[in-house]
Amino acid sequence: MGFILQNIEIEVVKGDIADQPDVEAVVNAANAELAPGGGVAGAIHKAAGPALYKECRSLAPIKPGQAVITKAYKLPNNYVIHCLGPVYGKDQPESEFLASCYRNSIQLAEGKKIATIAFPAISTGIFGYPTDLAVEVVFNTLLATLSEIENIKKIKFVLFSEEDLQLYQTKLKKISIG
Ligand code: AR6
16 A cells, blocks of 8 residues: 655555565664564564674664664665664653654665665564554654655555554555545
8 A cells, every 4th residue: 555645655565574675775673782683673684694783783782762774785675774662661651762763764764865765563563562552653753754854755664464554554544534
């Protein structure tokens, strides 16, 4: 499902964040040490190869809400933007840390003149953030950031389950209706 928001194409798909060859940058739902873990981080590090963690080690640790950028190595992209999302119930206020992840990722992408970027649903796996609450933060942050975006032309949201896909699609429909 796609939608154009102030000249930016917003796409919502079901898939694997480590297999998105049509975007320049993919976002990693990282841990503080930027190490290979489970979920998104595991998939990204596995596909990128060990050189990614080597670069990551020099940038770690990061704090909740922070984002850093690296090369993408064997991934079919140019860059990986690593964000540490909040642990739900621990890093409070969660919505502000989550908003920072998206805002900081967009700013890093803008700084590198990246035109296309894919996000997973940060914090909604191991970190326990309910996706129906997270999706509100994601799109509110995006709408609040639009005026700062010059270089990004496409933002893709890559969801892992049918249920999450539907939550994103429903939210996108609401925005498109106004
Ligand atoms: N592609 C797209 N989405 C995925 C993939 C994938 N390959 N794998 C899982 N998801 P998570 P978090 C979904 O746990 O909650 C890691 O171990 C998943 O279903 O990857 O921010 C790190 O090392 C969920 O909806 O990230 C950290 O310790 C969403 O992506 C910790 O987990 C995020 O799930 C980060 O936890």
